[in-house]
Amino acid sequence: MKRCYSLLFSLFLLGLSTAHADQSKDFGDYTIHYSAFTTDVLTADVARSYNITRSKNRALLNISVLKKVMDASVKPVRAQVEASATNLSAQLKTFEVRELNDQGAVYYIAESQVNHRETLKFEIAVTPAGEENTYRFSFSQQFFTD
Numbered sequence: 001m002k003r004c005y006s007l008l009f010s011l012f013l014l015g016l017s018t019a020h021a022d023q024s025k026d027f028g029d030y031t032i033h034y035s036a037f038t039t040d041v042l043t044a045d046v047a048r049s050y051n052i053t054r055s056k057n058r059a060l061l062n063i064s065v066l067k068k069v070m071d072a073s074v075k076p077v078r079a080q081v082e083a084s085a086t087n088l089s090a091q092l093k094t095f096e097v098r099e100l101n102d103q104g105a106v107y108y109i110a111e112s113q114v115n116h117r118e119t120l121k122f123e124i125a126v127t128p129a130g131e132e133n134t135y136r137f138s139f140s141q142q143f144f145t146d
Contacts, residue, residue: 057145
């Protein structure tokens with residue numbers, strides 16, 4: 001449990017530190033938070049615990065889905081998450097998204113190789129569990145690996 005909270009806290013802080021803006025999208029009752037960063041910034045223990053390859057040439061996509069509840073708070077929810085990206089040369093990268101779920105916290109992560117100064121335009125599709133609507137959005141992130 002302690003390791004999970006270390007990962008979640010690390011991912012949250014990294015999302016904040018790499019954010020160019022709020023890095024979230026609102027869709028009615030749902031807020032989807034997202035970030036992408038190189039995996040070399042994760043601690044070795046966190047990376048090992050969750051089978052994430054640490055490298056300055058490896059990007060980690062991180063997504064969480066929160067549902068707004070009546071008392072003005074939010075709760076994490078499970079979802080079907082699909083992700084792909086294209087670089088500026090129109091090369092397509094597909095991602096195998098996996099779920100991290102522990103003690104009620106739910107994150108979706110995926111990894112990919114990246115080059116120095118490579119910009120990826122991510123296309124994300126999220127269908128919260130029990131919902132018919134799929135929420136789609138895109139964002140771009142440039143990676144600096146040198």
